[in-house]
Amino acid sequence: MINLLPTGFVEQMKKLLPTDFEQFFTVLDTPPPVSIRYNPRKISFENLEHMPIKSQVPWHPYGYYLESRPSFTFDPLFHAGAYYVQEASSMFLHEVLKQTTPSDKPLRILDLCAAPGGKTTLIASWMPEGSLLIANEVIRSRVTTLKQNLLKWGNINVFTSNYDPETFLPLTGWFDVVVVDAPCSGEGLFRKNNQARQEWTTENIELCSARQRRILRIAQQLVATGGTLIYSTCTYNSSENEMNAKLLSAEDDLPTLPLKRYENWNIRSRQPGYQFYPHLVEGEGFYINAFRKAGRVRSNLKHKKEFYKLSYLNNKEKKAIAPWFAEPDNYSYLKDSEGNVYFFPKEHGSDLLILDYHLPVGVWLHDAGQLKGDKFIPAHTLAMVPSLTHVNSVELEESDALLYLKKELNQLPVHAPSGWLTANYKGIPLGWIRNMGSRFNNYYPSTLRILKEIKK
Ligand code: SAM
Numbered sequence: 001m002i003n004l005l006p007t008g009f010v011e012q013m014k015k016l017l018p019t020d021f022e023q024f025f026t027v028l029d030t031p032p033p034v035s036i037r038y039n040p041r042k043i044s045f046e047n048l049e050h051m052p053i054k055s056q057v058p059w060h061p062y063g064y065y066l067e068s069r070p071s072f073t074f075d076p077l078f079h080a081g082a083y084y085v086q087e088a089s090s091m092f093l094h095e096v097l098k099q100t101t102p103s104d105k106p107l108r109i110l111d112l113c114a115a116p117g118g119k120t121t122l123i124a125s126w127m128p129e130g131s132l133l134i135a136n137e138v139i140r141s142r143v144t145t146l147k148q149n150l151l152k153w154g155n156i157n158v159f160t161s162n163y164d165p166e167t168f169l170p171l172t173g174w175f176d177v178v179v180v181d182a183p184c185s186g187e188g189l190f191r192k193n194n195q196a197r198q199e200w201t202t203e204n205i206e207l208c209s210a211r212q213r214r215i216l217r218i219a220q221q222l223v224a225t226g227g228t229l230i231y232s233t234c235t236y237n238s239s240e241n242e243m244n245a246k247l248l249s250a251e252d253d254l255p256t257l258p259l260k261r262y263e264n265w266n267i268r269s270r271q272p273g274y275q276f277y278p279h280l281v282e283g284e285g286f287y288i289n290a291f292r293k294a295g296r297v298r299s300n301l302k303h304k305k306e307f308y309k310l311s312y313l314n315n316k317e318k319k320a321i322a323p324w325f326a327e328p329d330n331y332s333y334l335k336d337s338e339g340n341v342y343f344f345p346k347e348h349g350s351d352l353l354i355l356d357y358h359l360p361v362g363v364w365l366h367d368a369g370q371l372k373g374d375k376f377i378p379a380h381t382l383a384m385v386p387s388l389t390h391v392n393s394v395e396l397e398e399s400d401a402l403l404y405l406k407k408e409l410n411q412l413p414v415h416a417p418s419g420w421l422t423a424n425y426k427g428i429p430l431g432w433i434r435n436m437g438s439r440f441n442n443y444y445p446s447t448l449r450i451l452k453e454i455k456k
Pocket of ligand 1: 112113114115116117118119120137138139142164165181182183184211215
């Protein structure tokens, strides 16, 4: 096995782990642990009874290891956004946030390298009530998955964007927390990914390291004084980890924050930072560090009153939409020239206008649906955000729920009410159905539909 690894990598790991490198190399040949983190706004631990739960992830209240890897595709709760399949070491971000960032007031948070959304969903489940989270991803093709994962997770105070980090510079000093889960050489995933092993070179590490420095230099400017910058990678080498951390502390005056860890967590210290090794923790390779921006000022930025290319709904239009929302007055509604309606919680109005003014095209607001005359077709979002609507629902058995998700369901249960319904599984909405009695329409988005054949 060791022979199949690049020599440079083997040498590096022997230096990093002089007494336990053999255990490290041995574990690279074992299957990776499987872990999930449930969505506390949709389910509780009891709803996971169908899962082969093994034990709790020590550093996350909603994180659990599984005995084996089930077929997540064929679990309707996975599509309902009831849990996220996430590698356990990464879940330590929760502990870092908890220890470094006060949670007694709403925060502005930027997740700068967000796709596919693992950390974003974790932050969304942690952040204080009333916070605003921007999930940004620079690579356009990765934004689709990010948006889909966030849509399923159903947090109405998370908004997505697609910019190079530099584009955020007009928002200097505006965020209380900036998370940089940086693109890296991926050494920590060698157990999962053979391809990554083949691609290891020192040149690539230096390239990654330089790219990370660029992102960090920008990211630290975006943090409000007194705020937190969190940097993580899924790699071991010092160029991408502590050397970048040291540069940031030295050049930009951002001291690192010490983190408390239980001894049996087996997380090693780096100078500075914290390292997860797969032979010491039940998880993959991961590095994380947190920094404090000195001082106590948050910048106040100006904004206009209107959103770019969008107009507020008139009273008649608002009236058509109001019955779809349990508390319609809590939201602002906008439309584009094609009748697509967007919405956001009113409490975020001025922050979203600031983002709209200082970023080329702002952030994506939430889809509410489509207004056609006085008729309204609700967007998938309205079904996925817990407690947003209070419409009727129909409960589906597992086999019907899977057919619904494949868009192949032919019949509704006889007791299904007529009109617009959410199709639920174990009480959790999967999406929309419109029941006209003799027939019904399945509004589950085609882009999300299960493509695999269901095993009988
Ligand atoms: N935070 C994600 C999660 O937990 O699911 C994983 C992020 S992944 C480690 C790093 C991300 O950075 C990738 O989505 C990648 O497309 C993005 N990225 C690549 N180059 C970048 C750059 N120059 N600036 C910012 N992000 C970049």
